[in-house]
Amino acid sequence: xxxxxxLYILIAFVAVFLIFDIFSLFARKPKFEVTFYxxxxxxxxxxxxxxxxxxxxxxxxxxxxxxxKESYLNAASSTFIDYFKKISDExxxxxxVISYKNNATERAGILEIEEIAVIKNLVSEKDNQYELSMGKxxxxxxxxxxxxxxxxxxxxxxxxxxxPTSIDxxxxxxxxxxxxxxxxxxxxxxx
Numbered sequence: 606x607x608x609x610x611x612l613y614i615l616i617a618f619v620a621v622f623l624i625f626d627i628f629s630l631f632a633r634k635p636k637f638e639v640t641f642y643x644x645x646x647x648x649x650x651x652x653x654x655x656x657x658x659x660x661x662x663x664x665x666x667x668x669x670x671x672x673x674k675e676s677y678l679n680a681a682s683s684t685f686i687d688y689f690k691k692i693s694d695e696x697x698x699x700x701x702v703i704s705y706k707n708n709a710t711e712r713a714g715i716l717e718i719e720e721i722a723v724i725k726n727l728v729s730e731k732d733n734q735y736e737l738s739m740g741k742x743x744x745x746x747x748x749x750x751x752x753x754x755x756x757x758x759x760x761x762x763x764x765x766x767x768x769p770t771s772i773d774x775x776x777x778x779x780x781x782x783x784x785x786x787x788x789x790x791x792x793x794x795x796x
Contacts, residue, residue: 636669637662640715642750646727648737649757650794653703654727662716670716674709677718681707685722696740701725733794734763739787752779754790761795 641661648654664670686702693700703723710717728737737754746752756762756775766789769777777790 636666637664637673637716639663639747640749642747643753644751645753645755646737647755648728648735648790650730650735650760652728652730653723653725654737656720656722656724656727658718658720660718662718664714664716667714670711670714674711674716677709678707681720685720689724692739692742696742698729698738698740699726700739734791735760735793736789736791738789740789742787744784744786746779746782746784748781750781750784752784752788753777754788756790756792757794759795760792763791763793765790 639660640663641659643659645657645659646654647657662670662673664673682705685705685707689700689702701724703725705720705722707718707720709719727739728735730736737756744752754769754777756777758775760775762772765772765777767779767784767786769788770780770783771778777788779788
């Protein structure tokens with residue numbers, strides 16, 4: 606009889622903690638909201654490309670903004686380089702971070718983050734055709750995002766996958782949630 610009572614108490618104890626854990630999981634929300642995100646890739650006729658990312662993060666509490674900013678500035682560089690090492694293994698392409706710099710500026714509850722990196726081997730060349738690609742690397746776009754590829758002015762586009770939202774000469778744009786994976790663009794020099 607005592608064993609049954611002890612078992613029921615133990616089950617009730619575990620159930621209470623399980624309910625508490627589930628409630629805590631659903632109650633946790635990100636401390637910020639992404640209000641704007643843009644990635645711009647500038648490529649030319651070499652294997653080095655520049656990627657510039659801009660993000661505006663809105664924080665309700667100044668304390669959360671300051672804590673995030675401090676953590677971000679302390680870890681951003683090593684995290685960025687590690688990310689490209691991991692991606693290189695994933696897509697089978699040796700992407701090398703040649704340079705990286707970042708900046709985080711706060712204004713009126715918004716943390717503006719800018720990252721600029723020069724990446725080697727993002728563009729490959731074969732038979733006078735240049736391919737800008739990271740395979741089918743998934744991209745987490747949202748309604749407030751923009752992805753831009755700027756090709757050299759004297760380039761001729763051969764193919765683009767997926768289709769951009771807009772094309773203006775040598776500038777390709779994907780807006781909002783229209784982009785699911787990193788684009789593959791094949792282009793050549795126009796003489």
